[in-house]
Amino acid sequence: MASNSFGKIFKLTSYGESHGHSIGGIIDGCPAGLEVSVEAIQKGLDRRKPGSSEITSPRKEDDQIQILSGLFEGKTTGAPIAFSVLNKDQRSKDYSKLKDVYRPSHADFVYQEKYGIRDHKGGGRSSARETISRVVAGELARQLLSSSGIEIAAFVSQVGPIKMENSSSNLEARWGNAIRCPDDSIAKEMISYIEKVRDEGDSTGGAITCVIKNCPVGLGEPVFDKLNARLASAMISINAVKAFELGSGVKASSMKGSEHNDSFLNDEGNIRTKTNFSGGIQGGISNGNDIELRVHFKPVATISKEQNTVDKDGNELVLEAKGRHDPCVVPRAVPIIEAMAAMVVLDFVLLNKTSKM
Numbered sequence: 001m002a003s004n005s006f007g008k009i010f011k012l013t014s015y016g017e018s019h020g021h022s023i024g025g026i027i028d029g030c031p032a033g034l035e036v037s038v039e040a041i042q043k044g045l046d047r048r049k050p051g052s053s054e055i056t057s058p059r060k061e062d063d064q065i066q067i068l069s070g071l072f073e074g075k076t077t078g079a080p081i082a083f084s085v086l087n088k089d090q091r092s093k094d095y096s097k098l099k100d101v102y103r104p105s106h107a108d109f110v111y112q113e114k115y116g117i118r119d120h121k122g123g124g125r126s127s128a129r130e131t132i133s134r135v136v137a138g139e140l141a142r143q144l145l146s147s148s149g150i151e152i153a154a155f156v157s158q159v160g161p162i163k164m165e166n167s168s169s170n171l172e173a174r175w176g177n178a179i180r181c182p183d184d185s186i187a188k189e190m191i192s193y194i195e196k197v198r199d200e201g202d203s204t205g206g207a208i209t210c211v212i213k214n215c216p217v218g219l220g221e222p223v224f225d226k227l228n229a230r231l232a233s234a235m236i237s238i239n240a241v242k243a244f245e246l247g248s249g250v251k252a253s254s255m256k257g258s259e260h261n262d263s264f265l266n267d268e269g270n271i272r273t274k275t276n277f278s279g280g281i282q283g284g285i286s287n288g289n290d291i292e293l294r295v296h297f298k299p300v301a302t303i304s305k306e307q308n309t310v311d312k313d314g315n316e317l318v319l320e321a322k323g324r325h326d327p328c329v330v331p332r333a334v335p336i337i338e339a340m341a342a343m344v345v346l347d348f349v350l351l352n353k354t355s356k357m
């Protein structure tokens with residue numbers, strides 16, 4: 001299985017399966033001398049882990065990180081940073097009846113066809129539990145970026161038909177409820193909707209908005225390595241993501257140029273744009289405005305309603321899935337979105353140091 005690495009200078013290589021011994025990885029290219037807060041990394045993992053609220057999977061995992069190399073007296077040495085997180089609450093027997101069954105909208109069929117073998121327990125490598133390694137690397141990247149004043153905040157802006165129309169200035173409020181939405185009244189509607197869908201044996205999709213603040217002008221490498229292209233690739237690589245938008249996103253296709261163009265202005269000696277339909281990126285390069293993006297997730301594929309499918313021999317059957325699953329992934333995906341954004345931005349910050357003498 002190829003392509004288990006992400007990044008060019010700041011690079012993560014991950015390993016592990018949902019019901020294996022552990023999930024982990026190696027971070028290469030992290031500059032030496034960074035004072036690392038393992039507690040901050042753990043906080044990101046705690047926000048991603050299952051069992052954190054009534055609207056997430058009841059699987060109970062501590063998800064305690066173990067740093068195996070690359071740190072000395074609390075600082076990075078420049079050597080590869082190896083880490084692992086143990087899997088403790090596997091219930092592999094829950095998947096015994098799925099050994100030869102292809103679950104609708106899962107990776108079972110394509111894995112079997114591509115590799116001729118698959119780990120049916122919890123989805124194996126295709127499980128969202130793989131994202132643990134991304135959160136670890138992303139939280140480390142965030143600590144590096146914070147020294148330059150770059151801040152990244154994601155929040156749930158949609159669950160099913162319920163949308164948060166206006167972005168909130170108090171994004172820290174997103175951690176005050178189970179859904180990770182900064183508008184508490186909208187959050188309550190979202191939670192009620194998820195509970196309703198869950199009780200019906202179904203699932204729902206949603207969307208996450210991410211804002212990157214204080215990003216310097218000049219990040220991004222035309223033509224094939226635009227900042228928006230790398231961000232899109234990073235987000236689409238996350239399990240269950242179906243669409244990516246930047247700035248005005250899909251609304252741009254129904255706007256006129258006179259409506260969409262971001263006019264430049266002089267803001268006390270700093271060149272800025274009056275509007276931000278570009279989402280902070282023009283020509284694939286950051287322009288100094290906030291980078292605003294949205295990531296859309298499909299409904300969770302595993303539901304307890306009866307579904308028609310086939311087994312590996314093509315025999316038709318009716319599947320009623322069992323096990324512990326999220327009725328909606330977006331609450332736990334917020335730290336994953338932030339992590340992927342942090343890794344992309346840090347990679348370009350480091351790459352930018354080679355742009356000119």
